[in-house]
Amino acid sequence: MCGRLSFVTTKEKIQEQFGERLELSDGPLLLSYNIAPTQQAYVILNENPEVLDRLSWGLIPHWSKDAKDAAKRINARSEGIAEKPSFRLPIRNRRCVVLADSFYEWQRAGKQKLPYRILPSNGRLLAMAGIWDTWQKPDGALHRSFAVITTTPNLEMAALHDRMPVLLNSPHEIRKWLGELPVEAALEMLRPAEDGLLDLYRVSDKVNAAYNDGPELHEQLPPPPPDLFG
DNA sequence: CCAGACGTTGTT
DNA sequence: GTCTGG
DNA sequence: CCAGACGTTGTT
DNA sequence: GTCTGG
Numbered sequence: 001m002c003g004r005l006s007f008v009t010t011k012e013k014i015q016e017q018f019g020e021r022l023e024l025s026d027g028p029l030l031l032s033y034n035i036a037p038t039q040q041a042y043v044i045l046n047e048n049p050e051v052l053d054r055l056s057w058g059l060i061p062h063w064s065k066d067a068k069d070a071a072k073r074i075n076a077r078s079e080g081i082a083e084k085p086s087f088r089l090p091i092r093n094r095r096c097v098v099l100a101d102s103f104y105e106w107q108r109a110g111k112q113k114l115p116y117r118i119l120p121s122n123g124r125l126l127a128m129a130g131i132w133d134t135w136q137k138p139d140g141a142l143h144r145s146f147a148v149i150t151t152t153p154n155l156e157m158a159a160l161h162d163r164m165p166v167l168l169n170s171p172h173e174i175r176k177w178l179g180e181l182p183v184e185a186a187l188e189m190l191r192p193a194e195d196g197l198l199d200l201y202r203v204s205d206k207v208n209a210a211y212n213d214g215p216e217l218h219e220q221l222p223p224p225p226p227d228l229f230g
Numbered sequence: 231c232c233a234g235a236c237g238t239t240g241t242t
Numbered sequence: 243g244t245c246t247g248g
Numbered sequence: 249c250c251a252g253a254c255g256t257t258g259t260t
Numbered sequence: 261g262t263c264t265g266g
Contacts, residue, residue, distance in 0.1 A: 001239070003249025036248050037249065061236075063261045068246075072237045074249075085236045085262060106249070108240080113250085150238080163239080208250050210248040 001163035002128075002148050003074060004104040004207065005035040005057075006117075006218065007042060009125060014052065014099070017124055018044070018174070023051045030054070033217040035100075036210035037074040043146055044097045045132060046178040052099070059147035060135040061086045067135065067143065076131060076147040078166060078190035082183055087147075090131035092183050096146055097174055098128040102218070104207055105200075107160045114224055115207045116160055117217075118200045127174055129166035129190065155195035167193040 008031050011024050022044070035041050040054045058070030073086060081087045102119035103126065120126060132146040149166045157164040166189070168174045177189060202221040206212045 001249085003239085034248095038246095038248055059237090061261080064236085069237080071246080071248090071249090075238055077238070087237090089261085104249075115249095147237090161239090210250070 001075065001105060001150055001161050002103050002165040003037060004210075005041060005098075005100040006033045006102045006104070007031055007035060007099065008033060008101050008218070013125065018052075018099075018127075019171075021050060025052070032213055033215065034207060034210060034213045037071045039210075041146075042099045043130060043132065044099070044174075044178065046093075046095045049175075049178045053144075055096075055132055056143065056145040057147075058145055059086065059090070059131065059133055060143060060145045062133050062135055064135055067137070070145060073147050075150045075163075075165075077163075078149050078151045078187070081131075081149065081190070082187060087131060090133050090147075091186060094132045095177055095181075095186065096130040096132045097168060097177065098126075098130040098146060098148055100126045100128065102126065103128075103165065104203070105157075105160045109224060112224075115203050115205055116200050117203045117220075118157070118160075118198055120197060121199045122197070126165075127168040129168055129177060149190055151190055151192050154192040154198070156198050156200060157192075160200065164192060166190050167197070169193065169197065 037058045041057050043053050043055050059073040060067050060070050076087050081091050102117050105116050106113040129149045130146045135143045137143055150163045151166050153164045207217045
């Protein structure tokens with residue numbers, strides 16, 4: 001669940017939703033209709049919440065001996081997150097918010113996998129709860145990476161999957177998530193979104209290949225025909 | 231003591 | 243089937 | 249998440 | 261870094 005994102009927006013929209021004071025880098029935003037694990041995405045770190053940062057998707061713990069397992073930690077289940085070796089320190093000290101205009105989900109129908117796009121029905125950006133860590137590469141350079149926290153689905157997501165990303169749905173929730181917080185209070189925030197906040201529709205299976213990246217990935221397809229053979 | 235894992239999803 | 247790369 | 253590789257030797 | 265298994 002939540003293994004592919006899109007980030008198609010404007011600086012104006014970001015600052016309208018996350019605050020005029022949020023610092024954006026000079027130059028154009030790096031937009032993408034298809035952000036896959038191991039690629040970089042825009043995040044706000046608790047360590048420096050005044051800046052919109054970019055980190056690699058797939059958390060590599062600071063003690064990791066190599067970076068090959070990054071794609072194994074693209075998500076962190078909220079259940080047990082405070083005890084898992086890879087996540088117990090990040091959930092306490094290294095929380096972040098992952099920005100996206102939508103994410104993709106593949107619905108399994110028999111042996112088919114049909115991709116859907118999921119986005120807020122109010123037209124705003126998604127703010128997903130995440131954790132991050134740093135890892136020192138063999139050459140000494142620092143690699144910063146993140147994972148998206150997941151939980152059980154709300155009403156509309158349950159039609160597609162049994163998991164969904166944890167969403168932060170107000171400036172208050174975002175400030176709280178990025179602030180100093182006892183771990184118990186952080187865990188209490190890891191609940192499914194309220195029902196009715198998300199729209200979803202089927203999209204082209206061009207999204208399957210991570211090298212495809214264009215507006216056609218956001219075009220709406222009709223719902224699939226009923227599967228007569230179950 | 232040292233060696234090896236450390237994750238999620240979905241499917242069987 | 244399982245791992246790596248995007 | 250899905251797509252694509254999954255091997256060695258030797259040569260460019 | 262920390263826990264589990266041998």
